[in-house]
Amino acid sequence: MNLTPDQQAVGRRNFLKAVAGVPALAGLGVAAAARGPIGGGPVRVGFIGVGGEGRVLLAQVDPAFADVKALCDINPSQLLRADEVLAKTGKLKAAHYADYKEMLAREDIEGVIIATPLWAHADQTVTCLEAGKHVLCEKMMAWDVEGCERMRQAARRTGRVLEIGYQRFYSAMYQAAYQGIIKAGTLGDIYTARIAWHRNGNWRRAGDPPTPAYDPSPWGYKDWEHLLNWRLYKQYSRGLLAELASHQVNIVNWFFGAVPEFVHGSGSVARFKDGREVDDHVYATFEYPGGRTATFSSIESNAFDHFYEAFFGTRGTLVLRGETEAYLFEEGGGARPTGIEVSAASSGPVLEASESRVADAAGRSTSATSGGGDRLASYRHQISGFCSTIRTGTPLRCGPDKAIGSAVACIRAYEAIEQKARLTVAPVERT
């Protein structure tokens, strides 16, 4: 995105804001709807998968909502690192398992939080639901459409809660953007959305196995490399479309109130020809009913664009950038962006008044502004929201029906790129 001087000023402000240190955000939404402790006490949960993502979730467990009883991972090193997260966040030690079925059999837990490689989601989720557990499963929902459907059906059949990890739905900023701008019609008619997630780097991870003799093949991974870098291999992953696009397509689906009808695209392993099987550059066009279109790009060779969802309407433009910043531009007249932030509830001052400063673009004004903290707050609210649904029946913010809409679109986009074809996105049955 080209930056105007005013946008640059905003960018500087955000930079200064980030380095100056401000309190993290606590949003409205869930926190306002269900402030803990909730009736019935915290939900007893177990984790399946405590790698990078699982540990982010683990750190964001609010003890008023959930009590972590057990951790399961096929890699014992991850369990040790998860213990550190528990200790650092003041939580009690939890039991360790390598086999999640054993955890289900032995632990008195009500809910399971799953953060495992994509291909494993469907089987694990269905097994947990059928064991009577509620499930919060990381996105994308499943590796294929059939897996998504199995998950959804299992939730219906068992009457258990199933939420998918689209934390943007638990972000106060996204809720405010939807309620205050999209639903209010501020943008006019929206025909065009652009979603992008640009990074400059190898997606490949380096790391040692827990022991030299470690063999993950009983769990379905050919070797350590295939477990460590599962995101790069087709058998386990749908690449950038599943890991990045599905977040953003889900936002477009939400804001458009529809799912795409067709998708086409292109992509290749353009830069990192290291044996990986998923593209490091991906471009896709999602066609929605009513002549509306969303274009997606994700590249691993330049990070200038960062990541954002942008909606271009006849009366205005909304840019949601980096999951923490929101900008609104009036079409025509207003060259200046209007920003929207959400700040925490606190007993502190809402403003620190001081004399005017030179080009006060640093925006040091606010005692609580959005920043990196937002993203973590969304994870926290997601887990708390999941628990609140279990205890009090508050509606899920995303839920399987929305999640499957995004998953099917991204799976079909993956296939369209592979087949070099324009494909129909199978209509998703709504409940």
Added chain:
Amino acid sequence: MTTPDQLSPDTDDPGGPARDPWAGPRRRSRRAFWRPRPSASPGAFLRIFRQAMACRFQILLPAAAGTDIPAACQALGHADRLEQAWSVFRDDSHLSHINRAAAGGPCALDDELGALLRRCDGLSAATDGAFDITATPLSRCWRLLQREGRMPSPEAIAEARARTGRHLVEIRGRGGRASALQADGAGGWTIRFTRPGVELNLGAIGKGYAVSCIAAHLRQAGVAQALVSSGDSSVEAVGAPQGGWPIALRGHDAGVRLWLRHGALATSGASEQGFEHNGVRLGHVLDPRTGWPARGVSRVAVAAPDAADADALATAFFVGGPALADRYLADHDDVLAVFTLDASPRPHIMGRTKGASVEA
């Protein structure tokens, strides 16, 4: 902040509290400073903001007031509109045109500017000239407009003082307070400078006036609760949570807290802008009556019913000190001033206003 989707290739760090840059000591100290007052806890907020007049204009809404966002966006348009019309940093502004032409003969003014200039004249008279929109020649000779700051010669100061003062400006037109809603041209306003070299600059009132316009717009749009501010130095309340909006007055050593229930607040000080000469720190606020940077007051905050008045009075009281405030408050109700003087770190509170209360 790293999340799994952004992890750099060689790390597998989960992020989480240990990496959280927000959990620094500053936050703890603020919490310690601010005693909880549960009845007035305002909940989560939306901040709608835009850069204008070289600062951030912001509207704070309760988090549940998402439907007020369109009105807030529209209201912020006043900041753009007024900057375009009145900035002396834009050659094409209405005010720049007047500065170029009004020494040559009467210039037409639109109603809003006419009424505001009349109001400035009144504020200038009521503050013994401590608030003065004609002080630009002085700022130029101290090179403060360029934000460099340098010591001028006594002759240069004397020359600039000769081009400063409300008596050099003649404003004609029907009275009434400035309002963006008045029909343009109905007032038949004109302005004339009685000598060349006179320049008007609304820097000491413009932001407050814009805040006031934005607040009026929000009230008219039916917004029940909002706090409008510009660059932290000018604030006006549109309704308030129970007990008022909690506002900290930064820089006042003893930690002054103010609860704004309605009305406005403005601050003035020179610690952020200024320069040193022979080891003496000189601030950017000039005393139009002497031609020298004002001394003696570290900072002052003024609460009054309207943000434009509060803005102008904050500058005037910074220049004139408690002595001027004392004279002003003898004739005017509903104004509160909180001074911190160079000589003492303890805040000095004068006057009172219905809209705000202070805890020092």
